[in-house]
Amino acid sequence: MKLPGMHTGFRDDGTWRNWAGNQVAHPVRVERPRSEAEVVGLVQAAVAEGRRVRVVGAGHSFSAIAVTDEVLVTLDDFASVVSLDRDSGLARVEAGMRLFNLNPLLDVAGLAMPNLGDIAYQSVAGAISTSTHGTGLGFQSIAAGVVGLRMVTADGSVLVCDEQTNPEVLQVARVGLGALGIVTEVTLQCVPSFNLRACEEVMDIDELLNNFDEYAENTDHTEFFWMPHTKNALLKRNTRTQEEPPPPRNRRHAARRKWKHFKNKELLENVAFGAMNHLGRLRPSLVPKFNAMMVPDEGSANYLTTSYEVFASPRRVHFYEMEYAVAREHGIEAFRQVQALIDTLDHPVSFPLEVRVLGADDIALSTASGRDTMYIAVHMFHGTDYEQYFRGVEAIMNQFEGRPHWGKLHYQTAETLATRYPGWGEFQALRSRLDPSGMFTNEEITKVLGPVG
Numbered sequence: 351m352k353l354p355g356m357h358t359g360f361r362d363d364g365t366w367r368n369w370a371g372n373q374v375a376h377p378v379r380v381e382r383p384r385s386e387a388e389v390v391g392l393v394q395a396a397v398a399e400g401r402r403v404r405v406v407g408a409g410h411s412f413s414a415i416a417v418t419d420e421v422l423v424t425l426d427d428f429a430s431v432v433s434l435d436r437d438s439g440l441a442r443v444e445a446g447m448r449l450f451n452l453n454p455l456l457d458v459a460g461l462a463m464p465n466l467g468d469i470a471y472q473s474v475a476g477a478i479s480t481s482t483h484g485t486g487l488g489f490q491s492i493a494a495g496v497v498g499l500r501m502v503t504a505d506g507s508v509l510v511c512d513e514q515t516n517p518e519v520l521q522v523a524r525v526g527l528g529a530l531g532i533v534t535e536v537t538l539q540c541v542p543s544f545n546l547r548a549c550e551e552v553m554d555i556d557e558l559l560n561n562f563d564e565y566a567e568n569t570d571h572t573e574f575f576w577m578p579h580t581k582n583a584l585l586k587r588n589t590r591t592q593e594e595p596p597p598p599r600n601r602r603h604a605a606r607r608k609w610k611h612f613k614n615k616e617l618l619e620n621v622a623f624g625a626m627n628h629l630g631r632l633r634p635s636l637v638p639k640f641n642a643m644m645v646p647d648e649g650s651a652n653y654l655t656t657s658y659e660v661f662a663s664p665r666r667v668h669f670y671e672m673e674y675a676v677a678r679e680h681g682i683e684a685f686r687q688v689q690a691l692i693d694t695l696d697h698p699v700s701f702p703l704e705v706r707v708l709g710a711d712d713i714a715l716s717t718a719s720g721r722d723t724m725y726i727a728v729h730m731f732h733g734t735d736y737e738q739y740f741r742g743v744e745a746i747m748n749q750f751e752g753r754p755h756w757g758k759l760h761y762q763t764a765e766t767l768a769t770r771y772p773g774w775g776e777f778q779a780l781r782s783r784l785d786p787s788g789m790f791t792n793e794e795i796t797k798v799l800g801p802v803g
């Protein structure tokens with residue numbers, strides 16, 4: 351099912367662009383398989399031609415991770431639910447399924463994803479491949495909830511992995527960066543559906559930083575946004591509950607509630623924010639004033655609704671992003687250093703910084719592998735120069751053995767990354783085994799993982 355605003359990235363001239371518009375591919379051809387057998391066929395054809403293959407999900411990565419000038423595969427036509435089992439909570443889905451299509455279907459079946467990121471535009475396979483995450487110390491990345499995968503590997507065979515069959519492959523391949531094979535099916539361990547009580551409150555950033563550990567430990571899902579050049583931050587705390595949202599009294603009341611939601615989310619977070627960013631790009635000196643208008647000195651909001659509607663929101667203002675994962679205990683110090691960096695930049699920053707937390711997992715290339723993690727994300731409005739800012743942030747994160755989000759912008763290489771993941775060697779061994787010829791490699795993969803073997 352296609353929804354308005356759904357990004358595919360394919361143009362009539364044969365090129366492909368990511369959501370942010372900063373990555374372009376000129377593939378020799380685009381393959382649109384409708385079944386696993388067709389995926390096998392296209393891999394065998396590429397092997398025969400000596401061509402390399404890359405899959406693209408929803409194109410929501412900022413880095414060049416999905417880009418290729420060889421064969422580009424989209425699974426947009428291979429994107430249905432295979433089965434949902436309410437009792438076990440298992441959802442088997444074809445790999446191209448978008449999260450925004452999956453969430454309402456799970457809800458109808460009385461199920462939900464345990465945690466989600468800020469948006470739900472991603473495909474299931476794309477989200478897990480880069481270690482996409484939300485927030486919450488008691489929760490893990492989306493990939494950590496994967497209990498089964500089917501993958502077409504470089505020899506054109508189908509590899510099944512779950513807790514009984516090839517469990518050692520499943521363990522690693524959940525965050526595969528698209529470098530191990532083409533994921534055709536994903537089995538997700540879901541939870542009974544739940545609602546979230548959302549509490550959003552503007553706070554002084556220093557007070558927030560002093561108390562952040564306590565907030566993160568005491569609430570299921572805690573995050574904050576800080577507006578550069580101001581003292582103001584928006585703290586978001588979401589608590590899981592089975593309590594139901596109040597029923598709408600009548601149709602008019604329901605329409606008003608919908609409008610209020612639209613007004614808050616669309617007008618404030620997207621329309622007004624977009625307009626201010628356009629103006630700020632023309633007149634940078636106005637940015638601090640606009641930032642203060644976006645997060646005023648005080649204000650709060652409380653609401654209760656279905657989990658996925660609280661976790662994910664529309665994002666219509668396009669931007670570039672870098673996000674780093676550091677061990678949780680270093681997070682606040684790293685954040686304070688980024689605050690100090692912003693004061694030294696040549697250009698003001700018109701986008702908030704976002705801070706989230708996550709529990710450790712044991713996936714080789716997960717950004718939260720082996721450590722409770724704090725994520726610090728920095729953004730720049732599209733069309734704006736981000737180099738000085740992002741390089742400065744990266745230098746700070748290097749001091750803390752920071753791990754960049756695989757789908758976001760960074761300047762690391764295999765050399766700098768190898769020591770930052772306990773499971774690096776394990777991943778490389780599996781890659782050599784499944785893709786000895788580098789069939790699923792592109793420039794970005796060679797940069798961040800090095801050559802195969």
Ligand SMILES: Cc1cc2nc3c(=O)[nH]c(=O)nc-3n(C[C@H](O)[C@H](O)[C@H](O)COP(=O)(O)OP(=O)(O)OC[C@H]3O[C@@H](n4cnc5c(N)ncnc54)[C@H](O)[C@@H]3O)c2cc1C
Binds near residue numbers: 473483527758
């Ligand atoms: C507005 C916005 C908000 C975001 N919010 C968050 C957030 O809250 N949290 C977070 O962690 N990230 C976030 N991201 C980043 C995003 O979640 C990741 O970049 C994610 O990987 C994008 O999924 P996708 O389906 O678009 O995959 P793509 O970007 O298309 O591809 C990503 C990788 O997955 C691989 N891949 C895709 N399908 C397959 C397959 N079938 N088999 C093998 N490999 C495959 C590709 O080859 C590529 O390596 C955000 C991005 C944007 C643009």
